[in-house]
Each structure stands twice: as C-alpha cells, then as structure tokens.
Amino acid sequence: MFDTCEYIISATSKKQFPNTKNNPEFVFLGRSNVGKSSFINALTNRKNLARTSSKPGKTIAINFFEIDKKFYFVDVPGYGYASRAKDTRQDFGKYIEEYLVDNKNLKMAFLLVDSKVGPTNDDKLMFNYLKYLNLPITIIGTKADKVGTTKQIAQAKIISKALEIDLSTVILTSAVERRGFDKVLDLINKNL
C-alpha cells in the first residue's frame, strides 16, 4: 500500500500541468461514470482522494495525485457524456490530448471499461487512439461485482475479443468489493 497520496492540482490547460520531475505517471481513462475516480480511491485505499459521483461528468479537469512522493496518478474527465455542452466536450478532448501526446513520463494508460457492458464504440476509439500514440495500455474491467461469478470469464472474453487483445491481460476489478487491485499494483510496481 502507499504511504502518501496527495492531491496536487485540477488542471484545465497544459500550462497548469504540474512539473512531475520526470517521475513516472499513470493515467486512468474511460467513459464517464465507468468508475475511474472510484478505481483510484480503491487502488490507493483512500475514501475521497478522487471525487466520485453517481451522476456522470463529475471529473471535469485533469487531476494529478502524487503517490509516495515518487510517481503520479492522473484522473481525467470521462468521455461519451452526451449531456455535456459540445464546446466543453471539445475542450476536454483538447487537454486530454495535450496530456497524452509526447508525454515521456507516462508509463501506462489504464483504459477502464464497464465489465458488464463491455467496450463501447467510444472505448474502441480511445483504445485505438492510445495504440496510435504507442502508449502501453492495460484494459481494466470495472464494477465486476455487477457481473455474476459464473459470467466473469465470459465477460472478460467479450472484452478481449472486442479489442483483439489477449484474454490474460484483461483485469476485472470491483471498487465496491475491492477486488482485482493486486494485479494492477503489480503492473505499477513493474513500471516504477
């Protein structure tokens, strides 16, 4: 577990991005309401590090968290939230892109998809975009507690097939049941 988890800033433009001192960064992406902020809280074992909400569109800036004074977790606004004004959505796209492109410190993009729903078209677009940027990607299934125990593997297969990736690389997690995080922590440790 981590000793310190510190909120640094909510950035809405590139010039607000903090100087991460060439330390490793890990970003969590996914559609709105998929459970990104809850995931970060469960992963760090903190209740309210990242703000969560039952209403989609809670996270509206890129939030930086400094972990153990030596690496960063980055929580970004979710995509695919139709009710958001169009110009706001374009702004989001712009600064998420500014964050992702040419970011040499970014060790892993965790793409979160709903375990039960599987990858949506937006998820596939994001996955392809991350691949195009040559970023290391890990697919995380969220809210696995909503999938019956017997259906877990079948759901993971649906995700791996839809994205054409190896089944063994899909990690199903539940922030509610605090499950699946060991594998994620392993991946993070391997990239430090």
Ligand SMILES: Nc1nc2c(ncn2[C@@H]2O[C@H](COP(=O)(O)OP(=O)(O)OP(=O)(O)O)[C@@H](O)[C@H]2O)c(=O)[nH]1
């Ligand atoms: N059952 C279940 N619900 C979850 C889980 N993780 C998150 N949720 C719920 O899903 C909703 C959205 O969670 P958030 O963590 O705020 O989602 P987000 O992806 O950060 O959303 P945006 O900030 O809008 O992009 C909340 O009501 C959470 O309680 C989970 O593992 N299981």
Ligand SMILES: [Mg+2]
């Ligand atoms: Mg959020």
